[in-house]
Amino acid sequence: MDFWDVLFVAARVVLAFVIPLVAVIFLVWGERKINADMTNRIGPNRAGPWGILQTVADGLKLFFKEQVTPRKVEFLLYAAAPILALIPAFMTFLVIPWGEGFTWEIGGKVREFAFVGADLNIGVLFFLAMSSVAVYAIVLAGWSSGSKYPLLGGIRGTAQAISYEAAMGLAIVAVILFASTTSTDGGTLSFVELVERQRGTWDEVVSLPGGLSWFENVLGLIPRWNILPQFIAFVIFMIAAVAETNRAPFDLVEAEQELVGGFHTEYSGFRFAMFFLAEYTNMFNMSAIAVVLFFGGWDGPTFDQWLPGIIVTFLPLFWFLLKTAAVLFVYIWIRATWPRLRYDQLMNLGWKRLIPAALVWLIASTVVVSVRQFGWPWA
Amino acid sequence: MTDQKNRDKHKVDLWLTGTEEPSWLVEGTDEGAQKMALHETERRRADQEGLSVGDDRVLDEEIAPDDELMIVNMGPQHPSTHGVLRVHIELEGEIIRRSKPIIGYLHTGMEKTGEDLTWLQGPTNVTRMDYLAPFHNELVFSLAVEKLLGIDLPPRAEAIRLLMTELNRVSSHLVALATNGMDIGALSMMLYGFRDRERILAFFEKTTGLRMNHNYIRPGGVAADLPPGWQEDIEFILDKIPPRMYEYEDLLKANPIWLGRTRDVGVITLEECLALSVTGPTLRAAGSDWDLRKVFPYSGIENFQFEVPVGEHGDVYDRYRIRVEEIWQSLSLVRQIAESMPDGDYKTDDRKVAPPPRARIDESMEALIHHFKIYTEGFQVPEGEAYVAIESPRGELGAYVVSDGGAKPLRMHMRTPSFANLQALPVMMADSLIADTVATIASLDPVLGDVDR
Numbered sequence: 001m002d003f004w005d006v007l008f009v010a011a012r013v014v015l016a017f018v019i020p021l022v023a024v025i026f027l028v029w030g031e032r033k034i035n036a037d038m039t040n041r042i043g044p045n046r047a048g049p050w051g052i053l054q055t056v057a058d059g060l061k062l063f064f065k066e067q068v069t070p071r072k073v074e075f076l077l078y079a080a081a082p083i084l085a086l087i088p089a090f091m092t093f094l095v096i097p098w099g100e101g102f103t104w105e106i107g108g109k110v111r112e113f114a115f116v117g118a119d120l121n122i123g124v125l126f127f128l129a130m131s132s133v134a135v136y137a138i139v140l141a142g143w144s145s146g147s148k149y150p151l152l153g154g155i156r157g158t159a160q161a162i163s164y165e166a167a168m169g170l171a172i173v174a175v176i177l178f179a180s181t182t183s184t185d186g187g188t189l190s191f192v193e194l195v196e197r198q199r200g201t202w203d204e205v206v207s208l209p210g211g212l213s214w215f216e217n218v219l220g221l222i223p224r225w226n227i228l229p230q231f232i233a234f235v236i237f238m239i240a241a242v243a244e245t246n247r248a249p250f251d252l253v254e255a256e257q258e259l260v261g262g263f264h265t266e267y268s269g270f271r272f273a274m275f276f277l278a279e280y281t282n283m284f285n286m287s288a289i290a291v292v293l294f295f296g297g298w299d300g301p302t303f304d305q306w307l308p309g310i311i312v313t314f315l316p317l318f319w320f321l322l323k324t325a326a327v328l329f330v331y332i333w334i335r336a337t338w339p340r341l342r343y344d345q346l347m348n349l350g351w352k353r354l355i356p357a358a359l360v361w362l363i364a365s366t367v368v369v370s371v372r373q374f375g376w377p378w379a
Numbered sequence: 380m381t382d383q384k385n386r387d388k389h390k391v392d393l394w395l396t397g398t399e400e401p402s403w404l405v406e407g408t409d410e411g412a413q414k415m416a417l418h419e420t421e422r423r424r425a426d427q428e429g430l431s432v433g434d435d436r437v438l439d440e441e442i443a444p445d446d447e448l449m450i451v452n453m454g455p456q457h458p459s460t461h462g463v464l465r466v467h468i469e470l471e472g473e474i475i476r477r478s479k480p481i482i483g484y485l486h487t488g489m490e491k492t493g494e495d496l497t498w499l500q501g502p503t504n505v506t507r508m509d510y511l512a513p514f515h516n517e518l519v520f521s522l523a524v525e526k527l528l529g530i531d532l533p534p535r536a537e538a539i540r541l542l543m544t545e546l547n548r549v550s551s552h553l554v555a556l557a558t559n560g561m562d563i564g565a566l567s568m569m570l571y572g573f574r575d576r577e578r579i580l581a582f583f584e585k586t587t588g589l590r591m592n593h594n595y596i597r598p599g600g601v602a603a604d605l606p607p608g609w610q611e612d613i614e615f616i617l618d619k620i621p622p623r624m625y626e627y628e629d630l631l632k633a634n635p636i637w638l639g640r641t642r643d644v645g646v647i648t649l650e651e652c653l654a655l656s657v658t659g660p661t662l663r664a665a666g667s668d669w670d671l672r673k674v675f676p677y678s679g680i681e682n683f684q685f686e687v688p689v690g691e692h693g694d695v696y697d698r699y700r701i702r703v704e705e706i707w708q709s710l711s712l713v714r715q716i717a718e719s720m721p722d723g724d725y726k727t728d729d730r731k732v733a734p735p736p737r738a739r740i741d742e743s744m745e746a747l748i749h750h751f752k753i754y755t756e757g758f759q760v761p762e763g764e765a766y767v768a769i770e771s772p773r774g775e776l777g778a779y780v781v782s783d784g785g786a787k788p789l790r791m792h793m794r795t796p797s798f799a800n801l802q803a804l805p806v807m808m809a810d811s812l813i814a815d816t817v818a819t820i821a822s823l824d825p826v827l828g829d830v831d832r
Binding site: 035038039040041148149152156248249251252255256257258259260335336337338339340341342343344345 | 449451457458459473560561562563564565566567570571574630631634636637639640812813814815816817
């Protein structure tokens with residue numbers, strides 16, 4: 001561990017902070033633009049070309065605004081809640097790989113610069129833990145505001161997060177179970193390793209009986225992403241992810257038609273901006289995790305014969321962001337189209353549909369994986 | 380949450396007109412129970428101090444003990460109370476146990492103002508009440524005045540009135556769909572509804588000079604003839620709106636979330652509707668085919684073909700369906716009226732009521748005098764009183780005018796549908812979730828200007 005190692009780690013951490021931040025700036029702008037297009041409006045078009053600086057302008061405005069603090073708040077928790085929302089949001093991205101990385105000979109030896117904040121071997125658990133912690137922010141904000149609408153929003157937030165965390169966890173377990181069969185190393189909970197195992201094409205893992213060997217050529221064209229075998233897990237994961245990030249049609253926590261602003265009704269200025277930033281960072285994180293779990297992460301055509309080295313190094317980052325943007329588009333699309341669910345309907349969907357479906361899928365995956373690993377019990 | 384058991388427990392005491400008056404009604408009306416101070420109970424005092432929500436409904440203590448209730452004031456500054464409606468709700472968790480709509484935040488004394496305006500200025504005043512259906516306000520006031528005057532209108536004037544009011548019904552129902560969608564969370568629907576309404580408002584602006592508050596329908600006819608090229612404009616509207624309507628059906632009717640949010644929500648039975656004098660789409664959704672256009676036809680609407688859609692469940696979904704069907708019926712009416720538009724004058728030739736054509740003033744002393752008298756003093760209306768009701772997009776809109784023979788009404792009162800419909804809100808909302816509140820309010824489609832006047 002010398003100076004260069006420390007510098008590399010610091011650079012990775014800073015990048016893991018800056019990437020979601022910049023992505024959120026474009027995400028907020030993109031959401032407003034896409035939503036505007038879908039509803040026959042123009043959207044932001046004043047700040048910068050195509051209004052692209054609108055988010056920056058809004059952020060600056062919120063930063064300089066007065067923070068109105070109502071008299072009845074529990075100040076310590078009231079002030080801590082936005083921070084509590086923001087920290088897990090940015091921590092989550094630390095464990096998500098956004099590229100393959102590169103090696104660089106400097107300071108006397110060859111060093112590796114991995115494109116990930118921290119390659120935790122329990123990355124998946126870390127992500128689940130962080131998304132659970134984020135609920136505290138909503139509950140505490142709702143309760144400490146000393147007001148009725150935020151309280152209702154906070155209560156809704158707790159119930160919602162508990163219900164959908166379970167379904168999301170079960171969907172992820174199915175994916176991890178499947179991933180454990182695609183390598184000789186056994187199971188893994190590291191996002192880096194999960195992406196690594198989705199590289200290549202299907203013909204590398206699937207061996208077909210003789211008569212069907214022509215089909216292997218077709219499989220040779222399909223990337224080995226988890227989305228194909230784990231499509232149902234993907235659907236469950238996406239529904240739970242939308243609910244987990246409190247986005248439409250599950251945005252009951254801040255349902256403005258019912259609860260005015262929900263848990264952040266009493267927040268203004270920069271504290272509100274923190275909640276806003278946390279929500280959109282969470283959206284970005286969820287999309288990034290959907291990409292990592294199901295769409296091969298940064299995996300994509302490399303073009304390493306035709307392009308110069310520096311572009312080849314950063315091309316995975318581009319693929320990663322492109323796929324994430326595609327998932328985010330679905331988020332925005334859903335928001336523009338669907339009405340909001342009611343509280344009891346949300347609970348019914350979570351407990352009566354999603355969790356049973358996830359359990360059934362988990363059992364089915366287990367059976368398939370066991371058969372692949374140990375053969376048929378009667379054989 | 381509207382399971383039948385809870386509804387039975389919270390059943391409203393009803394009294395239907397014509398039956399024997401129950402004792403609680405005699406004791407409990409405004410006239411019977413004025414002695415608040417003497418009969419003051421804990422509950423009543425709490426009501427007055429705003430610590431609890433009081434209404435005439437009997438609350439089962441078993442369902443909601445007092446210490447588990449939370450009182451929330453929804454409005455008057457709330458995003459989805461359609462203006463300045465305030466709903467005082469008593470919540471148990473997220474379930475509404477009792478509610479009380481509180482009105483008056485938009486009261487501007489328009490009925491009193493009407494007594495200070497001449498009969499000709501009257502429409503300017505009443506058009507501002509229900510600002511989403513201004514033509515209906517003007518029409519009902521003009522019909523009441525004409526009933527006192529006893530004049531007949533040329534057929535073109537009546538056809539223009541019908542054309543405008545039916546178009547206005549479409550534009551008003553589009554806003555109802557839009558706000559209903561928005562309150563349930565379908566934000567796109569809000570903008571789509573307002574977009575299509577804009578086409579109709581553009582035609583209104585071309586015809587009357589204003590997008591809202593037109594003062595176009597006046598006693599004695601309408602203010603101006605239809606503009607040149609109006610057939611193309613109507614054709615444009617009739618071409619553009621129907622395809623959009625199919626899209627909205629896809630967006631809402633085919634959407635399971637929408638169905639889940641509207642079916643069996645905010646239910647009101649036909650009996651309760653009649654007891655609370657609910658009219659309009661809300662009444663028809665509950666299963667009655669009461670439509671004043673059929674029952675007491677006005678302005679020659681009996682000459683045209685249209686049907687009255689009727690629902691059966693009386694829930695938010697049925698009200699939404701009724702509005703959609705009424706848009707179709709009104710569009711068909713507009714087509715029929717536009718195709719059979721008679722030629723002739725657009726206002727009566729009674730020079731004591733309607734001003735003479737501008738050209739006549741240069742030639743005739745009499746015409747000049749009539750013009751001057753109508754616009755300064757106003758025309759006199761024979762002594763008497765009249766009540767006329769028409770079917771506005773929200774229900775029975777009635778105008779009651781009393782004349783002492785002068786140029787101004789002695790008393791002018793509007794029976795507005797939003798006001799009457801709003802008192803059904805506690806019945807619809809009892810034992811529903813807080814999210815259903817906004818859906819229910821939106822499905823009533825109240826206009827607070829219409830409520831408070």
